[in-house]
Amino acid sequence: METPQERRDRRRAEKRQAIRTAAVKIALDEGLEAATVEAISAAADISPRTFFNYFSTKEEALVMEPLWRPEEFTELLGARPGDEPAFESLKAVARILAARVGPIWADAQLFGELRRRHPELAAKARAADETKIMENVFEAVRDRPGVSGKLHARMLVIGTFGATISAVQEAAESGGSVEELLEEALTLLENGL
Amino acid sequence: METPQERRDRRRAEKRQAIRTAAVKIALDEGLEAATVEAISAAADISPRTFFNYFSTKEEALVMEPLWRPEEFTELLGARPGDEPAFESLKAVARILAARVGPIWADAQLFGELRRRHPELAAKARAADETKIMENVFEAVRDRPGVSGKLHARMLVIGTFGATISAVQEAAESGGSVEELLEEALTLLENGL
DNA sequence: TGCAAAGGTTGCAGAGTGTGCAAAAGGTGC
DNA sequence: GCACCTTTTGCACACTCTGCAACCTTTGCA
Numbered sequence: 001m002e003t004p005q006e007r008r009d010r011r012r013a014e015k016r017q018a019i020r021t022a023a024v025k026i027a028l029d030e031g032l033e034a035a036t037v038e039a040i041s042a043a044a045d046i047s048p049r050t051f052f053n054y055f056s057t058k059e060e061a062l063v064m065e066p067l068w069r070p071e072e073f074t075e076l077l078g079a080r081p082g083d084e085p086a087f088e089s090l091k092a093v094a095r096i097l098a099a100r101v102g103p104i105w106a107d108a109q110l111f112g113e114l115r116r117r118h119p120e121l122a123a124k125a126r127a128a129d130e131t132k133i134m135e136n137v138f139e140a141v142r143d144r145p146g147v148s149g150k151l152h153a154r155m156l157v158i159g160t161f162g163a164t165i166s167a168v169q170e171a172a173e174s175g176g177s178v179e180e181l182l183e184e185a186l187t188l189l190e191n192g193l
Numbered sequence: 194m195e196t197p198q199e200r201r202d203r204r205r206a207e208k209r210q211a212i213r214t215a216a217v218k219i220a221l222d223e224g225l226e227a228a229t230v231e232a233i234s235a236a237a238d239i240s241p242r243t244f245f246n247y248f249s250t251k252e253e254a255l256v257m258e259p260l261w262r263p264e265e266f267t268e269l270l271g272a273r274p275g276d277e278p279a280f281e282s283l284k285a286v287a288r289i290l291a292a293r294v295g296p297i298w299a300d301a302q303l304f305g306e307l308r309r310r311h312p313e314l315a316a317k318a319r320a321a322d323e324t325k326i327m328e329n330v331f332e333a334v335r336d337r338p339g340v341s342g343k344l345h346a347r348m349l350v351i352g353t354f355g356a357t358i359s360a361v362q363e364a365a366e367s368g369g370s371v372e373e374l375l376e377e378a379l380t381l382l383e384n385g386l
Numbered sequence: 387t388g389c390a391a392a393g394g395t396t397g398c399a400g401a402g403t404g405t406g407c408a409a410a411a412g413g414t415g416c
Numbered sequence: 417g418c419a420c421c422t423t424t425t426g427c428a429c430a431c432t433c434t435g436c437a438a439c440c441t442t443t444g445c446a
Binding site: 389 | 417418419420421422423424425426427428429430431432433434435436437438439440441442443444445446
Binding site: 053 | 422423424425426427
């Protein structure tokens with residue numbers, strides 16, 4: 001059975017989703033300008049003040065729930081065998097993360113449409129600690145076998161990140177399979193562009 | 194001799210630099226919170242309203258003047274011979290852009306320090322049309338020789354971008370030469386990671 | 387020199403985001 | 417029904433950013 005804490009967590013997640021849905025609906029139907037905190041709150045039947053109990057910025061409600069927590073990238077990397085070559089580890093992590101988009105593909109299309117109409121959203125919603133995370137990942141990759149230096153580490157991380165994003169984007173546009181496109185992109189990286 | 198328009202442009206650029214200098218000084222000396230538009234304007238001896246005649250967001254004043262205009266990337270690419278393989282064209286463009294950081298290296302260090310202390314700055318200041326530009330570049334690259342498809346185009350662009358950024362970052366940290374590091378990164382890309 | 391057009395600066399009013407605080411409302415366990 | 421904890425809400429406030437109209441400065445030209 002369900003503990004009180006679990007119930008609270010579940011309800012909170014549900015409400016968060018409900019607010020997000022209301023926000024996206026307004027933004028798609030009436031434009032991004034119409035999606036003020038006041039309007040979103042009214043549609044979701046909460047007070048404006050409460051909106052900020054669920055999202056710390058307005059934009060956070062208008063983009064997809066992130067596919068991974070920032071620290072998770074380093075965690076997943078750390079879970080790989082220590083003697084595995086860096087590129088193999090990164091590929092494995094990329095595959096895990098790319099696979100997560102499947103279950104929420106329909107939603108992703110919706111958010112994709114919104115982002116296509118309002119490209120500034122992506123920039124505004126970008127995680128604040130992105131660069132710090134990147135630095136941490138560089139450090140983690142640097143100590144693995146098959147890495148010749150920090151520049152190599154940087155390129156490996158940016159490349160794998162780029163491959164993941166490219167695969168997802170391309171799949172969204174062309175309708176192909178994320179998994180196959182990811183493998184294709186990773187092969188390009190591995191064998192040289 | 195100087196035309197009136199040229200004088201105006203020059204003065205405008207100078208004032209913009211003066212405001213930026215004041216802003217960065219406050220942010221470094223007293224922290225990012227202290228750097229309100231009001232405080233910056235007071236330090237630069239202008240009214241808060243005037244601040245927004247020079248910068249459209251506060252963050253714009255706190256990051257380095259961009260090394261290239263958004264459209265410039267496509268322009269430079271368009272200036273390359275049409276039968277040149279895509280990767281060669283991208284490498285050439287990357288070299289041109291990386292070379293621009295030299296003359297302002299001292300300033301770059303200062304902004305780097307600020308960005309290191311406040312990573313959220315980079316995210317907030319990110320160009321709004323970034324993703325749209327990217328799409329345009331993909332399209333431009335796609336039609337060049339040596340590109341096997343859109344996914345390949347994406348990887349080429351992201352890779353070259355990544356190489357440029359990595360080289361600059363790495364140079365800032367290790368003190369190496371941007372040019373040499375860029376070549377190293379591009380070679381990694383070309384021969385495979 | 388003097389005047390008119392053009393460009394730059396400023397104040398003001400207002401919309402919108404986001405925060406701290408304390409009061410009210412709601413749910414849970416005894 | 418009562419005490420405890422969490423959530424929601426209102427209120428006041430700081431801050432960013434915009435449109436508008438007034439004002440001042442620079443410039444072109446007679």
